[in-house]
Amino acid sequence: QQKVQQSPESLIVPEGGMASLNCTFSDRNSQYFWWYRQHSGEGPKALMSIFSNGDKKEGRFTAHLNKASLHVSLHIKDSQPSDSALYFCAVDMGYKLTFGTGTSLLVDP
Amino acid sequence: GALVYQYPRRTICKSGTSMRMECQAVGFQATSVAWYRQSPQKTFELIALSTVNSAIKYEQNFTQEKFPISHPNLSFSSMTVLNAYLEDRGLYLCGARETGGAETLYFGSGTRLTVL
Numbered sequence: 001q002q003k004v005q006q007s008p009e010s011l012i013v014p015e016g017g018m019a020s021l022n023c024t025f026s027d028r029n030s031q032y033f034w035w036y037r038q039h040s041g042e043g044p045k046a047l048m049s050i051f052s053n054g055d056k057k058e059g060r061f062t063a064h065l066n067k068a069s070l071h072v073s074l075h076i077k078d079s080q081p082s083d084s085a086l087y088f089c090a091v092d093m094g095y096k097l098t099f100g101t102g103t104s105l106l107v108d109p
Numbered sequence: 110g111a112l113v114y115q116y117p118r119r120t121i122c123k124s125g126t127s128m129r130m131e132c133q134a135v136g137f138q139a140t141s142v143a144w145y146r147q148s149p150q151k152t153f154e155l156i157a158l159s160t161v162n163s164a165i166k167y168e169q170n171f172t173q174e175k176f177p178i179s180h181p182n183l184s185f186s187s188m189t190v191l192n193a194y195l196e197d198r199g200l201y202l203c204g205a206r207e208t209g210g211a212e213t214l215y216f217g218s219g220t221r222l223t224v225l
Contacts, residue, residue, distance in 0.1 A: 032211050034213075034214075041218070042218050042219075043113075043115070043202050043204075043216035043217050043218045043219050044202070044216050045216065046213045046214065046215075049211070049213070051211065086151060088153070090214075092211065094211075095141075095158065096143060096155060096158050097143065097155075097204070097214055098155070099145075099152075099153035101152055102151050102152065
């Protein structure tokens with residue numbers, strides 16, 4: 001059964017700083033990976049997806065995937081207070097998403 | 110754009126009673142609908158996955174007898190929590206997408222269930 005672990009559990013970064021979130025998964029057949037963000041009182045919203053090894057950049061957000069090491073990460077450049085939220089990685093097996101344990105990010109103004 | 114509406118946003122029910130929650134997709138065809146429960150510790154449990162014109166697949170620890178789901182068309186799904194007890198508390202989230210893998214799963218804001 002797929003296990004998806006995230007680290008750190010919580011993270012505080014200063015406004016303008018870089019936030020780095022990590023995620024490891026257990027199933028080597030995993031193909032698609034997502035990062036979701038959830039603000040308080042809302043459902044999770046997809047930030048970005050990554051399918052190929054390497055980096056994918058969308059604005060201030062960069063995802064990195066290394067399937068061999070079963071690792072995916074998200075880096076947020078120039079963090080803003082509005083980035084404060086829960087972040088989840090999710091492994092997409094094509095029919096269902098398995099979510100990670102989550103990282104709580106606080107951007108300190 | 111693609112949106113998912115869930116209602117009610119919050120509900121309180123007495124122990125042993127049942128409650129129904131609904132999920133409406135707007136702006137896309139919800140071929141596949143996944144119902145999750147998010148615990149107070151914020152972890153997600155997949156309850157079941159429903160694809161239009163296919164059988165609903167329940168995950169381990171969740172049953173149709175306890176969480177019956179309806180997915181009659183490409184824009185609507187509902188789930189009932191039967192005989193709710195304290196351990197059923199949490200935020201129930203409906204996620205929908207057009208096809209299978211690699212498509213964005215759009216979530217509603219959830220239905221928060223409190224059981225007294």
